[in-house]
Amino acid sequence: MSALFFGSISALADTSELQREAFNQAFREHRLDWEWDRETYRGLLGSNGGADRIAAYARDRGESVDAAAVHATKSALFQRNLLTSEVAPRPGVVQTIKDARAAGTVLAFVTTTSAENLKALFTALEPAVAAGDFDLVLSAGDVESGKPDPAVYRLALERLGLAPGDAVAVEDNPGGVQAARAAGVRVVAFPNENTAGLDLGAERTVERLALAELQTA
Template sequence: MPALLIGSISALVDTSEIQRGSFNEAFAQHGLDWNWERDDYRNLLTSNGGKQRIADFAKEQNEDVDADAVHATKSSIFQKHLANAGIKTRPGIIDAIRAAKGRGWEVGLVTTTADDNITALLDGLDELSRDDFDVVTDVTSVQESKPAGAVYEYAVEQLGEQAGECVAIEDNVGGVRAATAAGIPVVAFPNENTAGHDFGSTPVTHHVDFDELASMAAGH
């Protein structure tokens, strides 16, 4: 059977601004005179991985920073905000998941974020739980993070599926590259801070429609 693969927690809920605010709070807690404005953050989101963004930014600023520690603080702050933010799922995503299940598809959450972030997000939602997914990946699932295709390859293997019979939804360029590297048809579903990014020839949607996704899976 085919599978619908959701490529990030921000494809489920637009957490981008919560993330940015959490980074800035973490910087302040670590005594860093950094503040990522929205335009700065939009540019930073062309690469994947918050920890790497911190390390790269520190290098640009010629500062010696413990990126692991700052990122751990940011993650803790982010998880607390998720619990209190009254988060809502993005347009069409719940209907698409339900339609996929109703059609006999498997559904995966294919991300390389920390499992604590996934738990915090799902705990903040009434409409979704971990049980709605046939596979959930996290930062420990594979050694190579996106934009490498390893996590998608892992998810497809866990599901016992064929890459061409799956379809992925991704909110950022690195995620799109990861799905493409794994041979999986993908739709870009940009969040409020990746909406201006160049997704090339990848189809872009702002409201997920299951029938459109199903037409992309081989033979369906």
């Protein structure tokens, strides 16, 4: 393994519940009689893309909503909540990043969330984890299609001059795992609070990151 790709915000810090709370806050602000409890939310995590998730939920209920507007509100609330909550790196993340840099392993953050979400995340996590820890950071604006489309992984490999077999990805959700595998990248599942117990489709699942274990994935 010559490169380690972190594939999502919750691969660094478990923000899954903050995400769910932001969705529910946005629903209230848009006067939608919706409330995603944890069971409902877990059932929706098989797909990626918050706006698409909102639109699909509305269709299932026979309702018409401006999914993009609701999701924009959700994103703003999530970013605010990140900055006002006690957010910490997940187990093993900080040491894994330090060990990877010491070993000369290329580090990339390969996600299709928004650049604004990433900025809020790194602000919340600094100085423990910073954008500067990564040799490459990709977000939604860098590709036309979000995960599970493998475009962002293929772009990361291209920009870093790597073959798919050179990298291991860490993902916390089914769509992310699917994207990495479709790009030919080995993937280790690192489930978050709300994807724990789901079959993410990865070759290996861990509860704590360690570089030595990732190197043998």
